[in-house]
Amino acid sequence: MNIPTEPIGSIPRTAELLEAISSSDSENLEKLYNHAVEATVSAFEKTGSPVVTDGEQTKASFVTYPLHGSPNITEGGMKIPFADGHFRQLPLLTKGPFRYKNYAVQYLKKAQQFTGKPVKQAVISASALSLIYPPGGIEGYPQETFIEDLINECEKDIRQCLNNSAWKVQMDFTEGRLSLKLDPSGNVLQHFVDLNNRVFNRFSDEERKRLGIHVCPGGGHDSTNSADIDYTRFLPVLFKMNVGNYYLQYASETDRKKVLQTVKENMKPGQMVFLGVTDVNSSRIESKEEVRDTIIEAAEYIPVNQLGTTDDCGFSPFCDDISTTRETAFAKITARVEGTKMASQILAQKYHTISQ
Numbered sequence: 133m134n135i136p137t138e139p140i141g142s143i144p145r146t147a148e149l150l151e152a153i154s155s156s157d158s159e160n161l162e163k164l165y166n167h168a169v170e171a172t173v174s175a176f177e178k179t180g181s182p183v184v185t186d187g188e189q190t191k192a193s194f195v196t197y198p199l200h201g202s203p204n205i206t207e208g209g210m211k212i213p214f215a216d217g218h219f220r221q222l223p224l225l226t227k228g229p230f231r232y233k234n235y236a237v238q239y240l241k242k243a244q245q246f247t248g249k250p251v252k253q254a255v256i257s258a259s260a261l262s263l264i265y266p267p268g269g270i271e272g273y274p275q276e277t278f279i280e281d282l283i284n285e286c287e288k289d290i291r292q293c294l295n296n297s298a299w300k301v302q303m304d305f306t307e308g309r310l311s312l313k314l315d316p317s318g319n320v321l322q323h324f325v326d327l328n329n330r331v332f333n334r335f336s337d338e339e340r341k342r343l344g345i346h347v348c349p350g351g352g353h354d355s356t357n358s359a360d361i362d363y364t365r366f367l368p369v370l371f372k373m374n375v376g377n378y379y380l381q382y383a384s385e386t387d388r389k390k391v392l393q394t395v396k397e398n399m400k401p402g403q404m405v406f407l408g409v410t411d412v413n414s415s416r417i418e419s420k421e422e423v424r425d426t427i428i429e430a431a432e433y434i435p436v437n438q439l440g441t442t443d444d445c446g447f448s449p450f451c452d453d454i455s456t457t458r459e460t461a462f463a464k465i466t467a468r469v470e471g472t473k474m475a476s477q478i479l480a481q482k483y484h485t486i487s488q
């Protein structure tokens with residue numbers, strides 16, 4: 133028995149890289165980007181992680197990468213407040229047609245240059261980007277046309293990664309839980325789920341086994357934007373996503389048994405649930421034994437052949453977020469990898485005994 137373990141995506145950037153990004157020395161930056169991806173992939177390999185990522189070293193943020201350099205984008209979109217008082221603001225679309233300026237496959241290809249290991253790629257959800265359409269509308273470019281363009285582009289973003297041997301393609305849906313805070317009726321959440329399903333429904337069953345969705349209470353500077361929203365209200369709607377893999381923040385939840393029970397009641401046959409076993413917003417490094425015990429407990433609720441592990445979130449979803457050091461991030465990843473291996477052995481023994 134081998135319980136799969138995968139990262140979410142981002143790793144903190146080095147101070148040198150951040151300085152180069154802010155000084156916009158483009159020639160030097162390209163060199164530093166290559167070096168950063170190579171160093172990150174190599175550090176990933178040292179943890180024993182069977183699946184690696186590019187650490188999102190060359191992305192400004194997990195949400196806005198398709199928009200960078202786009203001519204029809206301006207500042208002043210929706211503000212997302214975090215518990216510690218800081219906020220992030222989305223840009224606004226100024227005119228149609230909407231097209232991505234950057235596709236995620238470029239990050240995948242760069243990482244693949246430096247490793248023979250399977251590389252996982254994150255993409256942003258259609259629902260997150262749907263928020264850049266201005267509330268007042270755009271003359272000659274109705275919202276329905278924008279949504280159709282958006283779904284086409286999101287599908288293209290995913291398909292290119294699948295066609296280029298991505299191990300998995302994970303859609304980041306961090307606004308899911310937040311939506312319940314902004315609209316407690318759940319209508320917005322249902323709308324987001326429907327929108328993303330319009331993307332997932334364009335793929336075959338076989339392709340959907342390589343597609344996943346990641347949710348969390350939104351990480352930034354070690355703070356969150358929706359951890360106060362009851363997870364057990366969110367999960368039943370989430371499991372209506374037509375997708376093969378769920379990457380769920382879990383380690384930082386206070387009532388884990390309640391979460392496990394909700395997952396058990398709502399997950400469907402054939403779906404994999406990757407539980408976060410390391411808390412990315414805490415500097416305390418989990419021990420491998422602690423990770424092992426987290427998994428053993430989860431296996432009482434989730435069938436072991438549908439159980440996997442991950443980190444609660446990326447370690448630095450926005451490039452300027454250096455609240456966690458690279459050393460801490462990789463130490464946590466090592467604990468996840470080793471703890472998952474320990475749990476696999478114990479569970480294999482247990483199920484071998486049962487089947488005899």
Ligand SMILES: [Zn+2]
Nearest residue numbers: 347348445446
């Ligand atoms: Zn996350």
